[in-house]
């Protein structure tokens with residue numbers, strides 16, 4: 001590293017967040033406000049926004065237009081899908097997964113949530129908790145988003161009344177006690193006027209907590225990855241077989257949990273063979289240790305047979321191994337889940353086939369009611385399903401490790417990705 | 425593989441050839457001129473004529489001819505709103521079409537690479553990088569780039585608020601007067617659709633500073649994106665990169 005500017009920038013961490021809320025709760029306005037107040041809007045974007053605002057005759061520039069790709073797209077017949085947006089402040093880089101919030105788009109929300117550190121869920125101060133609020137919160141919890149921030153929006157329309165905020169917070173607390181989210185926050189805001197978004201509001205002196213931007217910039221995310229259970233799914237075996245590197249056999253992959261150090265004893269699954277780490281390299285550099293989510297090449301002291309799909313772990317802390325797994329499955333395809341059906345499965349770097357043994361229950365994600373005996377899992381449905389795989393999977397529970405606890409199912413006829421599953 | 429519109433910047437071609445030589449790689453060239461000669465596409469006419477749209481046909485033909493399974497590109501989601509919806513592993517049917525309404529969901533790091541014979545993938549490994557990430561990485565790893573990303577003096581002319589490099593591929597209107605100017609390119613496409621920026625930045629550090637303080641988006645100089653609100657999405661559906 002030869003330059004200071006690079007140093008600071010590349011060391012900056014990255015926070016990925018999703019935004020959710022019912023239609024018109026102010027999602028687009030909020031994102032526009034975040035970008036505008038943190039000066040992340042470019043002149044040509046501003047110009048396009050002014051052009052669009054004047055076309056609609058709204059007078060002042062409507063911040064929601066900046067990110068309201070989705071609404072504009074609906075009007076113009078352009079595709080609606082998860083859209084990713086990027087911005088940075090001097091403290092952090094951010095990726096927003098912007099997903100449309102309608103019922104039928106559970107699939108998009110789940111996709112956006114799968115990699116998010118944080119979810120912002122908007123609640124209209126005048127309306128309080130709606131069915132959508134419950135649905136979004138449940139998805140955030142199911143997909144293991146570690147931090148959830150409820151923004152009680154449009155506080156300007158309830159006279160910045162503390163009682164309104166406190167009542168909604170209380171309701172949300174009761175509801176979210178049923179969820180598995182580690183860290184939940186509540187902030188009263190006005191996305192339109194800018195209160196507590198980037199700048200602290202002087203109209204709600206009763207609120208002592210951080211602004212939304214302060215939270216986004218400072219919330220502790222280093223602990224979101226699993227640094228305890230050592231997991232290294234092998235993606236590729238590097239065998240250059242050149243004169244110079246005649247006997248070189250390196251194992252390439254991404255660390256999905258724990259910290260691997262040179263000299264550590266390791267065990268390889270499924271063979272169970274043990275060895276010791278000889279070297280670890282990150283790019284062309286040799287390093288002493290590697291941790292999630294680094295992509296590295298490892299070599300071992302002993303010559304043992306390892307191929308793609310195997311997993312290198314620590315000998316005294318192995319993942320579960322089984323051909324029977326229970327998953328919370330989100331169905332994405334128009335053709336419903338076939339009970340007894342066979343699908344292709346992907347888990348870490350391993351591919352195999354599965355048979356659907358049993359649908360244990362279907363989840364009503366608005367009420368969190370479990371409908372036992374309901375075997376039909378259609379598009380956008382979520383249910384608990386028992387799968388039997390052709391080879392053992394080496395996995396952790398999803399709530400313990402998002403990367404060794406997740407699977408996707410692929411239709412073998414159409415090759416479409418038909419479902420995502422979280423191992424329970 | 426390089427899809428050559430025949431209207432490239434000379435510096436891009438030099439860079440390409442050196443890269444191929446240095447790595448001892450095999451270069452496959454798909455030529456838009458050939459597609460025109462074979463009558464597969466028709467050259468646009470008029471002042472705004474560009475081969476940008478034509479190259480899709482050449483690209484798809486070349487992929488088919490060489491039975492390419494996966495074309496890896498440097499497209500990024502922050503470049504343009506249609507690209508913002510692009511998958512990292514993006515499936516194309518046997519006609520090379522992108523169906524944005526029917527994309528495979530991508531969760532975690534699990535990419536679905538299954539396809540039928542004749543179909544292919546476009547893979548975008550740096551999907552989630554921003555323009556700044558790219559420059560910082562180039563600086564960190566000392567990666568060579570074509571010289572026209574750095575400031576230089578060249579003959580340019582103005583059209584619709586965009587500074588174009590003058591070349592034999594461009595038809596000038598009577599009122600368009602070429603002049604010498606110190607410019608650099610922030611994105612490089614075909615000469616007929618890539619605008620330059622007025623810039624003194626002649627080192628990576630200066631470029632990074634410029635990018636950090638820039639008030640327009642990276643593709644703000646790309647006229648190919650501005651043909652309509654959905655210009656990129658429409659082209660991508662047909663198989664554009």
Ligand SMILES: Nc1nc2c(ncn2[C@@H]2O[C@H](COP(=O)(O)OP(=O)(O)O)[C@@H](O)[C@H]2O)c(=O)[nH]1
Nearest residue numbers: 023024025026027028029064153154190191192
């Ligand atoms: N008074 C007030 N109006 C708001 C606020 N936030 C959003 N709005 C308005 O609510 C409407 C819907 O907002 P929008 O951002 O488009 O909602 P979305 O559908 O969730 O993206 C727009 O007319 C906004 O101007 C707020 O904090 N206060």
